[in-house]
Amino acid sequence: MSHARAGDGPERSGMVRGLGLVATTALVVGNMIGSGIYVIPSSLAETAGPLGLVAWAINAAGYLCLTAVFADLGGAYPVSGGLQAFARRAFGDLVGLEVGFLYWLCAVIGNAAFLTAFVGYLAVLWPAAGDPLVAFAVSQALLWALTLTNALGVRAGGAIQVVTTICKLMPLVLLSIALWPLASLEHVQPFAPRGWGSLLPAVSLVSWLFVGMESVTVPAEEIRGAGRTIRRSVYIGFSLTCAVYLLVLGSLSLAVPADLLAKSASPLADVAAHHFGPTAATLVTIGALVSVAGILNGWVLVTSRMAHATARDGLAPRALAVLHPRFGTPTRALVLTALLSGALVGLYFSGTTLEIYNFIALLSTATALVAVGAACAAQMVLMRREPDRFTPAQRRRGPWTAAIGLAVVALMIAGSGADIVALTAGCVLLPLPYWFLVLRPAAARQ
Numbered sequence: 001m002s003h004a005r006a007g008d009g010p011e012r013s014g015m016v017r018g019l020g021l022v023a024t025t026a027l028v029v030g031n032m033i034g035s036g037i038y039v040i041p042s043s044l045a046e047t048a049g050p051l052g053l054v055a056w057a058i059n060a061a062g063y064l065c066l067t068a069v070f071a072d073l074g075g076a077y078p079v080s081g082g083l084q085a086f087a088r089r090a091f092g093d094l095v096g097l098e099v100g101f102l103y104w105l106c107a108v109i110g111n112a113a114f115l116t117a118f119v120g121y122l123a124v125l126w127p128a129a130g131d132p133l134v135a136f137a138v139s140q141a142l143l144w145a146l147t148l149t150n151a152l153g154v155r156a157g158g159a160i161q162v163v164t165t166i167c168k169l170m171p172l173v174l175l176s177i178a179l180w181p182l183a184s185l186e187h188v189q190p191f192a193p194r195g196w197g198s199l200l201p202a203v204s205l206v207s208w209l210f211v212g213m214e215s216v217t218v219p220a221e222e223i224r225g226a227g228r229t230i231r232r233s234v235y236i237g238f239s240l241t242c243a244v245y246l247l248v249l250g251s252l253s254l255a256v257p258a259d260l261l262a263k264s265a266s267p268l269a270d271v272a273a274h275h276f277g278p279t280a281a282t283l284v285t286i287g288a289l290v291s292v293a294g295i296l297n298g299w300v301l302v303t304s305r306m307a308h309a310t311a312r313d314g315l316a317p318r319a320l321a322v323l324h325p326r327f328g329t330p331t332r333a334l335v336l337t338a339l340l341s342g343a344l345v346g347l348y349f350s351g352t353t354l355e356i357y358n359f360i361a362l363l364s365t366a367t368a369l370v371a372v373g374a375a376c377a378a379q380m381v382l383m384r385r386e387p388d389r390f391t392p393a394q395r396r397r398g399p400w401t402a403a404i405g406l407a408v409v410a411l412m413i414a415g416s417g418a419d420i421v422a423l424t425a426g427c428v429l430l431p432l433p434y435w436f437l438v439l440r441p442a443a444a445r446q
Helices: 021-032 036-076 083-091 093-125 132-151 154-182 196-207 213-217 226-255 267-276 278-312 331-350 353-385 392-414 418-429 432-445
Strands: none
Touching (some): 021 213, 021 226, 036 093, 036 196, 036 392, 083 093, 083 353, 093 418, 132 154, 154 226, 154 267, 154 278, 213 226, 267 278, 278 331, 353 392, 353 418
16 A cells, blocks of 8 residues: 655656646636526525525535635645645545545536436436436436546547536526526515525525535646646636536526526526526527536546545555556546446436436535545645645645635535435445455555
8 A cells, every 4th residue: 555645756757747737727617507407496595595595605605715715725736636645645544445435426426416416407408318218328428528538638628628617607607697687576585485484594595506626636737737727727627616506596586586486497498488588598508508518527627636635545446546558547547436426327217307307416516525624634634734835824724714615514414404414424434345355455564
């Protein structure tokens, strides 16, 4: 078992540094803005009504602190694996294994949610996609096409990310601007129709919209000028994402009654059709499809890199660390994660699209948040242990942003419900047999 730590020694990855500031910013924006903004408004309206805007503000403030945490850590330790590397450096191999596994699992589960959302929106344009077998076939085709693209090189995946990010933002912004003349304060009355007790579940639901900012730290060794580029892209990407979310959720809340939003599985398309006609609905739906394809592309990249980095550090089967000799991509990790995400799409058969999407989104978010919380704790340790890696300003604010980030993570996980908390706890236990039966005996033999 390897005992090297993030940031130690020369680079060992053999990967291609094909991502610059534009591509990494697109990775941040693209991995945050995806299917969620096209689906969550319905779930949020049903859960909390207009009070959901407060949940959005809480998440934005909390994730601003988390943004500072990952900007500091990504700048100080620009090594592939991101969260896993930070946690391993601070707390050792077992915590590194847990964080790497949980974040990888989050992405695998999340990819199934994106595929489910994709076929749900495709059915608006192509009713045949509503058939479960057709939906499953389409989702597999999209997943494997993006997996192949990412296997051909990080530049190809980065280019797709930039194009899809630009294309996904245009319909969101245009629809939001078009809705503002219809805004009325009557649509946010009553403001808390299900009581203020619905705020905590709403916070957990909205947190799905913000997961992904930290993902840019995972492919660090494929980023040019990694430390500085990660710091800049995290802040720029988070700011752009918050602006878009505020524009979209604000315009929907003020222009459409919450009870109408709550009844739709494709809220943005339905709102566009109702107010501006079928052509507008078609454009929004196409934007949703591009958006989901873009976020899936970004997470396919991130998921495979997390598996690769964890394996390279000796915490997962070594086969996953193998790079393609020509393209420098972790093809075995790509194939494994695609197989698992594709299999999870089978959940599509067990309920309505919206029900399955909400469940998957909450579970994926909760597992990611455990890993994010571990990274916050790691920052506290690393700033004390290795202060020279951080600027004086970072050392002053770091303990505060990390502490607030931990509190936000705890709040979000608590609000996801007892079932999700129990499943997340079960996910934490999953890597332990591998640790005790494989990794510890291997370490003892060294």
